[in-house]
Structure formats: C-alpha cells, structure tokens
Amino acid sequence: MIQFENVGLRYGMGSEILRDISFHIAPGSFQFLTGPSGAGKTSLLRLMFMSLKPTRGLINVFGKDSATIDRKDIPAIRRRIGIVFQDFRLLDHLTTYENVALPLRVQGKDESSYKTDVQELLDWVGLRDRIHSPPSVLSGGEKQRAAIARALISQPEILLADEPTGNVDPPLAKRLLRLLAELNRSGTSVLIATHDLALMDQFDARRMVLNKGHLQTYG
Amino acid sequence: MANAPQTPPKIPLRKNAPAQSPQPRTKNADRVKKLSAILGRGSKDAVKTAVNNSQKILSTDNKPSIIPKESVSGTALIFVIAIMAFLACLTLGAVSLVNESASNWQSDISKEITIQIRPTPNNKMADILPKAQTLVEKYAGIKSVNILDKDETNRLLEPWLGTGLDLDELPIPRLLIIEIDAENPPNFAAIKEELVATIPGASLDDHRAWVSRLTRMARTTTLTGLSIFLLVLAATVLTVIFATRGAMAGNAHIIEVLHFVGAREPYIARQFQKHFFWLGLKGGALGGAVAIILFAILGLWSDQSFGTAVNAQVSALFGSFSVGLWGYLGAAIVILLVAVLTAATSSWTVIRHMRFLNKTQN
Numbered sequence: 001m002i003q004f005e006n007v008g009l010r011y012g013m014g015s016e017i018l019r020d021i022s023f024h025i026a027p028g029s030f031q032f033l034t035g036p037s038g039a040g041k042t043s044l045l046r047l048m049f050m051s052l053k054p055t056r057g058l059i060n061v062f063g064k065d066s067a068t069i070d071r072k073d074i075p076a077i078r079r080r081i082g083i084v085f086q087d088f089r090l091l092d093h094l095t096t097y098e099n100v101a102l103p104l105r106v107q108g109k110d111e112s113s114y115k116t117d118v119q120e121l122l123d124w125v126g127l128r129d130r131i132h133s134p135p136s137v138l139s140g141g142e143k144q145r146a147a148i149a150r151a152l153i154s155q156p157e158i159l160l161a162d163e164p165t166g167n168v169d170p171p172l173a174k175r176l177l178r179l180l181a182e183l184n185r186s187g188t189s190v191l192i193a194t195h196d197l198a199l200m201d202q203f204d205a206r207r208m209v210l211n212k213g214h215l216q217t218y219g
Numbered sequence: 220m221a222n223a224p225q226t227p228p229k230i231p232l233r234k235n236a237p238a239q240s241p242q243p244r245t246k247n248a249d250r251v252k253k254l255s256a257i258l259g260r261g262s263k264d265a266v267k268t269a270v271n272n273s274q275k276i277l278s279t280d281n282k283p284s285i286i287p288k289e290s291v292s293g294t295a296l297i298f299v300i301a302i303m304a305f306l307a308c309l310t311l312g313a314v315s316l317v318n319e320s321a322s323n324w325q326s327d328i329s330k331e332i333t334i335q336i337r338p339t340p341n342n343k344m345a346d347i348l349p350k351a352q353t354l355v356e357k358y359a360g361i362k363s364v365n366i367l368d369k370d371e372t373n374r375l376l377e378p379w380l381g382t383g384l385d386l387d388e389l390p391i392p393r394l395l396i397i398e399i400d401a402e403n404p405p406n407f408a409a410i411k412e413e414l415v416a417t418i419p420g421a422s423l424d425d426h427r428a429w430v431s432r433l434t435r436m437a438r439t440t441t442l443t444g445l446s447i448f449l450l451v452l453a454a455t456v457l458t459v460i461f462a463t464r465g466a467m468a469g470n471a472h473i474i475e476v477l478h479f480v481g482a483r484e485p486y487i488a489r490q491f492q493k494h495f496f497w498l499g500l501k502g503g504a505l506g507g508a509v510a511i512i513l514f515a516i517l518g519l520w521s522d523q524s525f526g527t528a529v530n531a532q533v534s535a536l537f538g539s540f541s542v543g544l545w546g547y548l549g550a551a552i553v554i555l556l557v558a559v560l561t562a563a564t565s566s567w568t569v570i571r572h573m574r575f576l577n578k579t580q581n
Contacts, residue, residue: 049479072483079481089476093287105282106482120231150480 001025001158001189002048007057009043016055017043019213025158025191030184032200033193035210041193044210045160048191049083050074062157079107082151082188086163088143090135096122096146097131103154118153125149125179141172148179158189165199173199284490286473291466291494296458300502301509303455304557307448308510311549314444319543321437328426328433332407334395337420344393351395351418360405367394392420455557456564459499463491463568474573488569492562499561500554507554514546 002025009018017040025031025048033041046052047059050066059066061077069077090099097118098105104114122128125145135143144164151159161180165173177199184190194200200207206219334355336347352364367375372393373382399405411423467474477487 051478075478075481075483078479083479089472089479091285091473091476094283094285098283102285102476103480105285106477106480106486108486111282117231124231154481 001027001062003058003060004047005058005060007047007054007059009040009047009052010055017213018047018054018210018215021057021215023208023215023217025189027157027189028184028187029206030181030190030203031192031206031208032203033191033208033210034195034197034200037195039210040213041195041210042162044215045083045162045191045193048160049081050077079103079154080157082154082156082159084144084147084151084159084161084164086166088135088147088167090143090146090150092135095132095134096127096138096142099135099146100149100153102150107154114153118149121149121153122146140167141169141176144168144172144176145179148176152183152188156188158191159183161190161192163194163196164192165194165196170198174202177202284493285477286466286470286490286494288494290469291462291491291498293498296462296498297502297505299458300455300499300557300561301506303451303458304503304506304553305510306506307451307455307553307557308507308550309513310444310448310451311553312510312514312546314441314448315543315546315549317440317444318437321433321440324433325430326401328430330398330401332397332399332426333424334397334414335392335422335424336395336418337392337422338390339420342419347418347421348393348395351414351421354413354417355395355397355410358405358410360400360403362398362400365396365398367396452556452560455560459495459561459564460568463495463565464572466491466494466565467569467572484570484573485566487573488566491569492566495565496558496562500558502561503554503557506557507550510553511547511550514550 004021004023007018007021008016010016021044033044035041043052047054047066048061050059050061050069053066062080064073064077090096091102094102100122101111101114101118104118105111119128119131122131125148127142127145127149130138130142130146135146138146144167148161148164151161159180164180165176168176173196180190180192181203192199204219206217209216209218334351336344336351338344348366352366355361355364372391375394376391407423407425414421414423474487477490
C-alpha cells in the first residue's frame with residue numbers, strides 16, 4: 001500500500017531530518033507513529049501524502065513512485081488516503097455537514113448521491129445535532145470528530161491521523177480511538193501519529209518510533 | 220488489534236454504494252443538439268465542452284461557495300474594472316468615430332476634382348472659364364462641371380480676407396468644381412495634359428494627396444486607439460492577477476484543504492474563476508453602461524445643438540457626432556470581453572501560482 005525505502009528528507013540546505021527510513025504499510029493494518037516533538041512525524045505523514053518529495057530514497061504509494069508520478073495523478077492518490085490534522089483544518093464558512101461532504105463535492109458528485117452517507121457518518125461520530133453548525137461553535141472534540149468524518153467520507157483505503165487526540169481530554173481520546181479501531185476493522189489501514197503513550201497503551205498495534213531522524217519499528 | 224476498548228457502533232459507510240447517481244442530462248443534451256444543428260456537422264464535441272464549462276462557471280446551485288465571496292476583494296476591483304472597461308469603450312468609440320468621419324471625408328473628396336485657373340495678363344477670365352468647362356465636359360466619367368461664381372469665391376475667401384472686397388481688383392484664381400463618377404473615373408492625366416496645353420495658368424487638383432493624408436491619419440488614429448485599447452486590457456489583466464494572488468494568499472488555508480481532500484487544480488481554479496467572472500461582468504457592465512450613456516448624451520447633444528457655432532465646429536471635424544450601431548455593439552462586446560478576460564486571467568493565475576508553490580515546496 002505505502003512503501004518507503006531508504007528515504008531521506010532535508011529542507012533546503014539544512015541537515016537531514018529523516019534518514020534511511022524504510023517501512024511498509026500493509027492493507028488493513030493499524031500502527032502508531034510516535035517520537036518526540038520535532039522528530040519529523042508530520043514530515044513523514046506529508047511524504048506519505050505526496051505533499052512533499054523526498055530528498056533521496058524511494059516512496060511508493062498505491063503502486064506509484066513519488067519521484068516519477070505525474071502531478072495530475074496526485075489528486076487520485078489523495079482520494080484514496082484520508083488525513084486528519086491536529087488543528088482540524090475545517091473551513092469556517094461551511095457547516096459541519098458541508099465540511100464533511102467536501103471530499104465528495106470536489107469529486108463533482110451529486111449531493112443526492114452522498115447526502116445520506118454524510119448524515120449517517122455524522123451520526124456515527126456523534127455530531128448529528130451539529131449538522132448545520134459552523135466549526136466556530138463546535139468544541140475541540142467535536143471539531144476533531146468532524147475532521148475524522150471528513151477524512152472517512154470518501155471511504156479511503158488508509159487513514160493518516162496527525163495527533164488526532166492532541167486537543168481533546170482523555171475520555172474523548174479513548175472514544176476517538178474506538179472510532180478509528182472500528183474503522184480499521186472495516187478494512188481501512190490506520191496510521192496514528194502521536195506522542196501520547198497512554199493512548200498507545202490502550203491498543204495493541206505496531207509502533208513506529210522516530211528518533212533523531214531514524215525510524216525503528218516494534219510489533 | 221484485538222484490544223479495542225469497547226465494541227463501537229458499526230461504521231455506516233456502504234462500501235459498494237453507487238459512487239454517483241445518474242446526472243439529469245436531458246436539458247444539456249437538448250442544448251447540445253440544438254446548438255450542433257445550428258453550427259453544423261463536426262461541432263458536437265466542441266459544443267458539448269462549451270455548454271458543460273459555461274454551466275460549471277455560471278452554475279448557481281444552493282451549495283455555498285468553497286471560496287467565501289467576502290474573501291475576494293470585491294468592490295474596489297469592480298470599480299477598477301469598471302474604469303478600465305469605460306476607457307476601453309471610449310477608445311473603441313473614438314476609433315469608430317474617426318474611422319467613420321475619415322471614410323466620409325474620403326468618399327466626398329473622391330467624388331470631386333478641382334480646376335484652378337490663375338489670372339494672367341493676356342487672358343480674360345470670362346472667356347477662359349467657359350472654355351475650360353467645355354474642355355472638361357467632353358471626357359467620359361464627368362458628371363457635372365460648375366464654375367464657382369464670384370459670390371461663392373468671395374464667401375470662400377471671407378474667413379481670410381474679410382467682407383466687402385472687389386475681387387476684380389485682386390489677382391484671385393477661379394475654381395471649377397467637377398463632379399466625377401467615382402466608379403468610372405475619367406482619365407485625369409489626359410485632362411491635365413490638355414488643360415495645361417490649352418489654358419494658360421490652369422491646373423488640375425484631383426485631391427489624391429489629401430486622400431492619401433486622410434487615409435494615413437485614419438490608420439494612425441486606429442492604430443493608436445487599438446494600442447490604447449490593448450494597454451487598457453493589459454492593465455486589466457495585471458490588476459486581476461494582483462487581485463487573484465491576493466485572494467489566493469487570503470484563502471491559502473482553503474486551497475491547502477482542497478488539495479488534501481483530492482481536489483484537482485482546475486477545480487480549485489474554477490472556484491476563483493466563478494467569483495472573478497461575476498466581478499468582471501459587474502465591473503464591465505458598469506463601465507460599459509457609463510460609456511454607452513455618454514455616447515447617447517453626446518449623440519443627443521449633437522442632434523439638439525444642430526446649427527449652432529460649436530456644433531458646426533464639431534461637425535466639421537467629426538461629421539455627425541454619433542458612434543453608430545458599431546460603437547454600441549463594441550461596448551457590449553467589451554463588457555463580455557472584460558468578464559471573460561477577468562475569469563480566464565484568474566484561472567490562469569491560480570493554476571500558475573499553485574504550480575509555482577508546488578515547485579518551491581519540494
């Protein structure tokens with residue numbers, strides 16, 4: 001699904017922040033990506049999402065080499081990946097429903113074909129009563145659930161979540177983890193970038209640890 | 220993976236749900252069919268693309284705009300575009316006016332030639348003038364020959380010499396105005412040769428030098444006008460580029476999210492294009508409308524002040540001060556052109572800027 005081989009990354013002329021990274025994410029797998037702040041977790045996620053190009057090494061996403069892929073083909077790859085950010089990145093002028101429906105809207109789909117799906121998904125993440133609310137009136141947890149729903153609406157093959165529990169209290173973090181576990185059971189690969197050890201202890205999954213630019217995998 | 224905290228509700232997404240319900244295409248299909256029938260064979264694909272694209276830009280569905288309307292600098296840009304459209308219309312109107320007047324002058328001049336006879340000590344003007352008239356009349360292509368009598372010659376010289384002059388006391392040349400058949404002109408060289416040989420002091424002026432000067436002047440004016448028109452359009456394009464970049468900078472977070480959710484560049488460009496098309500149309504319509512009103516007022520003033528001294532001066536230069544149907548049609552075309560140019564420029568800027576950002580990111 002996603003394969004890294006000896007990947008290195010540096011910004012500009014600075015030193016390498018990621019060195020010789022090699023791993024493989026299999027279909028239907030669940031893993032945590034962890035490491036201290038500034039270790040390069042977000043950069044690694046951006047590489048997986050083809051938002052950055054590696055300085056060296058090979059990245060293969062859904063059979064496409066990131067070094068040779070035509071930029072016109074990148075949106076099609078991104079539609080197969082759901083991404084959740086720590087800071088949610090919801091659009092403030094749209095309602096929760098419109099934010100969640102955004103990935104399908106940009107694909108040019110007719111609203112009648114996805115309206116029920118969006119409503120059911122908002123039910124699933126517990127935001128049914130917030131369907132017409134703009135993000136500005138949602139709490140941190142509600143925003144995070146809306147961001148997760150947006151990442152899931154187009155039924156991605158893999159979900160990349162960057163600190164999805166960073167802005168929520170522990171009970172809500174637990175609830176969000178349950179949602180992601182259920183998603184994984186339905187066949188979607190999940191990668192959660194976090195430095196929350198308590199969260200990782202709640203779920204038995206592979207741990208990818210980034211430290212000083214190097215990656216070590218456990219489990 | 221087995222230690223999930225609790226049994227969560229089942230995810231509701233239907234994996235095999237149909238991706239998209241069939242689109243209602245009947246109206247579009249009818250439009251494409253009708254337009255293709257008008258434009259002829261082979262035009263179906265082009266018409267289909269044009270209908271679909273125009274619908275995408277002009278669509279006013281109930282969904283809120285992805286790029287907030289308020290985030291695109293509206294009012295100031297509308298006024299700038301309005302001013303540009305007004306100047307463009309004015310330039311087109313002026314070019315159309317000068318061209319029309321020059322063409323009128325040319326057609327008037329090419330219908331006439333003039334014979335000038337200078338007084339000489341041995342000739343009596345009263346004998347020479349009818350002789351010259353008879354000489355010219357026999358040529359084919361001559362419609363009429365009129366001798367400009369003393370009173371008419373007096374009036375012609377009044378602006379320079381004043382009134383109450385006795386022309387007999389002055390060696391004033393006399394003129395014969397000859398109306399020619401413009402489509403079947405006479406042999407000017409033969410007339411000239413015979414005239415000079417037969418009548419001393421006679422010369423023929425076929426006005427070619429004037430026609431040539433007028434043509435050059437009209438061409439220069441047209442070229443100058445078109446250059447100004449192109450400069451105005453270029454200024455509009457540059458303004459829209461700056462405005463689009465500003466709008467993109469203000470909406471960078473939205474563009475980033477659109478990228479993350481898998482939006483293609485043309486889709487993102489279209490979100491900006493929609494706003495800028497309407498801004499361009501509003502600005503163009505405002506500027507064009509003011510120009511059309513100005514043309515109408517000038518035309519009305521020209522009609523109402525007919526016979527006054529000022530009108531006579533203006534008429535001497537421009538004939539009837541009216542831009543005509545082409546002037547108004549040109550203004551309408553400028554309005555549409557400005558709207559389309561604004562939309563196309565914003566779309567091009569968005570795509571180009573995104574590619575630039577993409578390059579600098581990696």
